[in-house]
Amino acid sequence: MIETAVSGNITGEIDIVARDGDVLVVCEVKTRRAGVFEHPMAAVSPEKAQRLRGLAEHWIHAHGGAxxxxxxxxxxGVLLPQRGAPVVEHARGVA
Structure with a gap:
């Protein structure tokens, strides 16, 4: 699910909105080719994390509250090696 949001100075999209029990999970997905760029998890800077928090807040207000x-x-993070299966990492509660 991709959701575009605008809230004050915060614009962007949420890659995944899901539930884990009674918790709303806003998930950023980053994909990189192995050896070409930094690790996909490193692409979420403190500024990106702040933007995700703002987008999550906007989504919550637009969809009936927390x-x-x-x-x-x-x-x-999805790492695509030149050969073999992709490597997928899931970090919970990073922002």
Whole structure:
């Protein structure tokens, strides 16, 4: 699910909005080719994390308020090697 949001000075899109029990999860997905760029998880800077928090807040207000379990911001990193299967990492609650 891709959701575009505009809130004050914050613009952008949320890659995934999901639930984990009673927790709303806003997830950023980063994909990189192995050896070409920095690791995908490193692409989420403090500024990007702040933007994700603002987008999550906007999404919550636009969709009826915060769930009872609160909100968590996750990052999924996908590393694409030249050979073999992609490597997927999931970091919970990073922002």
């Amino acid at each position: 769930p009872p379990g609160g909100v968590r911001i996750d990052v999924v």
